[in-house]
Each structure stands twice: as C-alpha cells, then as structure tokens.
Amino acid sequence: MxxxxxxxxxxxxxxxxxxxxxxxxxxxxxxxxxxxxxxxxxxxxxxxxxxxxxxxxxxxxxxxKDAPVVTAGEKGFSLKNAKGDYEIKFSGLAQIDGRYFIGDDSAFRDGFQARRLRPTIQGNLGKLVAFRFTPEFAGSGFGEASGNSIVDAYFDLKFSPAASLRVGKQKGPIGLERLQSGGSIELIERGFPTELVPNRDLGVALFGELAQGTVSYTVGVFNGTADGRDVAAADDGLKEYEGRLFVEPFKNDYGFFKGLGFGIAGSTGVKDGTGANLLPRYRTPGQNVFFNYGETAGATGYFATGSHNRYAPQAYFYRNSLGLLAEYVASEQTIARTNGGAEQSLSNTAYSVTASYVLTGEDASFKGVKPSKPYAIGGDGFGAVELVARVGNLSIDDDAFVGTAATRLANPDVSAKKADSYGLGVNWYLTQNAKLSADYNETRFEGGAAAGADRNTEKALFTRLTIQY
Missing domain, CATH: 1.20.5 (Single alpha-helices involved in coiled-coils or other helix-helix interfaces)
Known part of the structure; x- marks a missing residue:
C-alpha cells in the first residue's frame, strides 16, 4: 500500500x-x-x-385597611376598625373593703363589703356618636343583689370639642370630688360636699372645652334628684337646671401654676312630693346616716314643696407630688311637715379640704397617681405611695330643729345638727391597675342623741383593694 x-x-x-x-x-x-x-x-x-x-x-x-385592630393593656381592652372611628372598649372597676368601727358597741356593721363591681362598655359609632354603659353588680355590698343598678347609660353627640351633647343617665356636673372616678379619689369615701350634690341623674347636657382646653363647661336639664342621691323612681314632672364652669388658666404652660383649676357650679329647680328621690339623708365618711327629716330615723310624711337651689365654688392645685382639692356646697330647699302645710326654706352647707403627697416622687393629679416603677415580683419596682389628709364639715340649718315634736322638721334627739370629720389615709399604687388603701376617719357630732346630748364620735378604720383596667 x-x-x-x-x-x-x-x-x-x-x-x-x-x-x-x-x-x-x-x-x-x-x-x-x-x-x-x-x-x-x-x-x-x-x-x-x-x-x-x-x-x-x-x-x-x-x-x-379593613382589618379590625385589637388592643389590650393597662387601660382595658378594645376592638376597632383600621380607621379608628368605630370602636368598642371594655374596662372595669372592682373595690372590696374591710370596714371596722372602733368603740361603737356594735352599733355599726363591721366586716367585708363589695363597694363597687362595675364593668363598663363604651365606644364610638363613627366620629359623631359615642356611648357608655356601666352596670353596678355590688348590690347592697353584702351579697344581696337588690341594690344592683345601672350607673351610667348615655350617648354623646360629638359635634366638636367645644360643643357636645350627652343624653341619658350621667353624673351631675356640680360636685368636684363627685366628678372624680371612684378609683381615683384620695380617701376611701368622698367628703361631705358630695352629700349635698346630685350623684347621677337623667337628662340632657351640653358640654365642651374652650380657649385651647383651659375653660370647660357643662349646662343641662335633668329630672332632678335629692342631695347625694341617684334618680331611683319616676320624677315629679318638674325639672332641674344644672351647670358648671371650670377654668385652668395655666394648663398649657409649664410654670408653677400649671396644675391650678377653679370654678363654680350650681343648680336650680323645683321639687314637689316626698320620698328618697326628693328628700335627702346625710351620711358620714363612714357611710352611716346622721341626719334625716322626721322625728325618727327613716320617717315618712315630710314633703319637698318648692325651690331647690345649690351653689358650689371649687378648686384644685397639683404641683409635682403635692395635691390640694377644696370645695364648698350650699343646698337650699323648701320643706314642709305635711303636704300643703307651712313651708320652710332651709340651707344646709358642707365643705372639705383634702391634701395629698406622693412620697415616691410621682406626680399627683386629679385622675390619680401612675407609678413610675410598678410593683414587680422579684424585680426592682415598688409602686407609688401617697399620704392623704382631709378635714370637712356638714351643717344643718338651725331652723330645721325649731318647734315641737308636732311642728319641727327634724328631731335633735335623732339627727345631728353638725358633723366635723378628720381623716388620714395612705394609698399604695402597686401598678396602674391595682391599689391598696387604708384610712382612718373620726367624725364628731353636735346633737343627735337623747336629751340634747351629742351623738358618740364615729371612729372608722377602712381598708380597700381597688382593681381597675
């Protein structure tokens, strides 16, 4: 190849x-x-x-954008839409007391008492409508449900911060301490002026804030109720006009007087009839009745027969840990021994001055104390401690005791003419939701015992656990 x-x-x-x-x-x-x-x-x-x-x-x-927002915290629980204009809130206040009277020979009831058991539902229905509903489940305080009631039941039409309308059962706008929440008052029970103002009433009120929140006002027309009472029955067809003007001139400043507020409140109306809805009974800080119209305790047959007017100057001042609250109330009412009988216009008066100081350094305020270091088991937080002192007086018009047993409006052997009270207390705010309180109130009387003698001094030692959210 x-x-x-x-x-x-x-x-x-x-x-x-x-x-x-x-x-x-x-x-x-x-x-x-x-x-x-x-x-x-x-x-x-x-x-x-x-x-x-x-x-x-x-x-x-x-x-x-449409998902509901659920929140839970120290101020309660809420459910609202994403825009926040539709909202429902759940909160509550529970207070359990231990009450003891010293040297009373068992004249008063010692023991434990459920003072308040109040769940609250409130919220907003859009930007215009708000509502609040609060029942009271404490009853008589000793387990009976007969005293259960509706405390608050109202709607607000929020036209603007300067003018809103409240319709329903609500607190009367007259008493300064009455306007404080039951969980925020400094001593366990409110002072004497609260006995002379309406508790809660049914009606319509216009309220709002002016001048950048430095001026607040309330004016309203209500069914009208007796001093210190809730509306408990159908009214007499007559109405009561109530109002309040309160000024905090330095509210938006940071000077010494930032926490100063003062105002005047009052009411005018006519009452015609008898019963608890129209005639008062007055109680001590120990919640024991020391005055009522009539010859005996709980007597009936005495009548409200004309005008009923109240006026109430009031003020508070809060500066750092110091708090001061003072108010005076005069209640002038026309009373008759019998329906259509001779009438008398009587003026009963009350005042109280309360001072508080927060030992742990937190700010005192009208809405209570918020601990800067809440109590924590095994932690460094201790909570806040507050000391409180109060003096007060309630005086009955002397004319109520003038006359014989057949003509006078009150019996000096049953009802005291005057009560002077002195109180000391301490509050331990463990957290914003829990508070332990103890106070001692001593009330001295003029009259109120047989043969013109003075009723025995009331010495009340109260303790309380408050849970609120």
Missing amino acids: SRLSLPARSLISLLAFSTFAVSSQALAAEAEQVETLRVQELEQRLLVLERKLEIQNEEAAAKA
Missing part, C-alpha cells in the same frame, strides 16, 4: 480541522441560542412571580 505524500496528508489534516472548527462554531452558536432562550424564559417567569407578589401585597394592603 502506497503511503500518502506529505502534501496530501497536510491537505487532509487541514480539511479535517476546518470541518471540526465549523462544527464547533455551529454547536457553540446553538448552545448560546439555547442559553439565551432559557434566560429569557427565566426572566419571564421572574416577572410573573414579581407581579403575583405585587398583587398579593396589594390584596394584603387592601385587607389591612
């Missing part, structure tokens, strides 16, 4: 190399085209995924 010449072999090699080179270029081009198509496909898939994510985010954002 003849061998190829060198030129022939070179030519064949060159042809083979050229063929291989062309084939490699073709394969490379094909591979590049495939890779390009694959990248394009992946990019397309990525765009689709990104769009799906965008759609999901848009849907989630749309749902979030």
Whole structure:
C-alpha cells in the first residue's frame, strides 16, 4: 500500500480541522441560542412571580385597611376598625373593703363589703356618636343583689370639642370630688360636699372645652334628684337646671401654676312630693346616716314643696407630688311637715379640704397617681405611695330643729345638727391597675342623741383593694 505524500496528508489534516472548527462554531452558536432562550424564559417567569407578589401585597394592603385592630393593656381592652372611628372598649372597676368601727358597741356593721363591681362598655359609632354603659353588680355590698343598678347609660353627640351633647343617665356636673372616678379619689369615701350634690341623674347636657382646653363647661336639664342621691323612681314632672364652669388658666404652660383649676357650679329647680328621690339623708365618711327629716330615723310624711337651689365654688392645685382639692356646697330647699302645710326654706352647707403627697416622687393629679416603677415580683419596682389628709364639715340649718315634736322638721334627739370629720389615709399604687388603701376617719357630732346630748364620735378604720383596667 502506497503511503500518502506529505502534501496530501497536510491537505487532509487541514480539511479535517476546518470541518471540526465549523462544527464547533455551529454547536457553540446553538448552545448560546439555547442559553439565551432559557434566560429569557427565566426572566419571564421572574416577572410573573414579581407581579403575583405585587398583587398579593396589594390584596394584603387592601385587607389591612379593613382589618379590625385589637388592643389590650393597662387601660382595658378594645376592638376597632383600621380607621379608628368605630370602636368598642371594655374596662372595669372592682373595690372590696374591710370596714371596722372602733368603740361603737356594735352599733355599726363591721366586716367585708363589695363597694363597687362595675364593668363598663363604651365606644364610638363613627366620629359623631359615642356611648357608655356601666352596670353596678355590688348590690347592697353584702351579697344581696337588690341594690344592683345601672350607673351610667348615655350617648354623646360629638359635634366638636367645644360643643357636645350627652343624653341619658350621667353624673351631675356640680360636685368636684363627685366628678372624680371612684378609683381615683384620695380617701376611701368622698367628703361631705358630695352629700349635698346630685350623684347621677337623667337628662340632657351640653358640654365642651374652650380657649385651647383651659375653660370647660357643662349646662343641662335633668329630672332632678335629692342631695347625694341617684334618680331611683319616676320624677315629679318638674325639672332641674344644672351647670358648671371650670377654668385652668395655666394648663398649657409649664410654670408653677400649671396644675391650678377653679370654678363654680350650681343648680336650680323645683321639687314637689316626698320620698328618697326628693328628700335627702346625710351620711358620714363612714357611710352611716346622721341626719334625716322626721322625728325618727327613716320617717315618712315630710314633703319637698318648692325651690331647690345649690351653689358650689371649687378648686384644685397639683404641683409635682403635692395635691390640694377644696370645695364648698350650699343646698337650699323648701320643706314642709305635711303636704300643703307651712313651708320652710332651709340651707344646709358642707365643705372639705383634702391634701395629698406622693412620697415616691410621682406626680399627683386629679385622675390619680401612675407609678413610675410598678410593683414587680422579684424585680426592682415598688409602686407609688401617697399620704392623704382631709378635714370637712356638714351643717344643718338651725331652723330645721325649731318647734315641737308636732311642728319641727327634724328631731335633735335623732339627727345631728353638725358633723366635723378628720381623716388620714395612705394609698399604695402597686401598678396602674391595682391599689391598696387604708384610712382612718373620726367624725364628731353636735346633737343627735337623747336629751340634747351629742351623738358618740364615729371612729372608722377602712381598708380597700381597688382593681381597675
């Protein structure tokens, strides 16, 4: 077999190399085209995924706009829509007392008492309408349900901060301490002026704030109730007009008088009839009755027969840990021994001055004390400690005792003419939701015992656990 010449072999090699080179270029081009198509496909898939994510985010954002917001904290529990204009809140106040009277020979009831058991539902129905509903489940305080009642039941029409309308059962706007929450009062029971003002009444009130919140006012028309009472029965068809103007001139400043507030409140109306809804009874800080119209305790047959007017100057001052609250109330009412009998216009008066000081350094305020370091088991927090002192007086018009047993309006052997009270107390705010309190009140009387003697001094030692949220 003849061998190829060198030129022939070179030519064949060159042809083979050229063929291989062309084939490699073709394969490379094909591979590049495939890779390009694959990248394009992946990019397309990525765009689709990104769009799906965008759609999901848009849907989630749309749902979030309508999703309800649930909150829970030291101020209670609430459920509201995302805009916040529709809301329902759940809160509550519970107070359990231990009450002991020293040296009373068992004249008063010692023991434990459920003072307040009040769940509250309140909220907003849009920006215009608000509501509040608070039942009282403490009853008589000793387990009977006969005293259960509705404490608050009203609607607000919030036209503006300067003018809102409240319709329903609500606190009367007259007493300063009455307007404090039961969980915020400094001593366990309110002072004497609260005995001369309406507790809660049914009616309509216009209220608001002016001058950047430095002036607040309330004016309203109500069924009218006796001093210190809730509306407990159908009214006599007559109405009572009540109002309050309160000024905090330095509220928006940071000077010494920032916590100063003062005002005047009052009411005028006519009452005609008899019973607890129209005639008062007055109680001590120990919650024992020391005065009522009549010859005997709980006597009936005495009548409200005309005008009933009240006026109440009031003030408070809070500066750092110091708190001062003072008020005076005069209640002038026309009373008759019999229906259609001779009438007398009587003026009963009361005052109290309360001072408080927070030993642990927190700010005192009308709304209570918030511990800067709440009590924590095993932790450093101790809570806040507050000391309180109060003096007060309630005086009955002397004319109520003038006459014989057949003509006078009150019996000096049963009802005292005057009561002076002195109280000391301490509050331990463990957290904003829990408070332990103890106080001692001593009340001295003029009259109220047989043969013109003075009723025995009342010495009341009270303790209380308050839970609120």
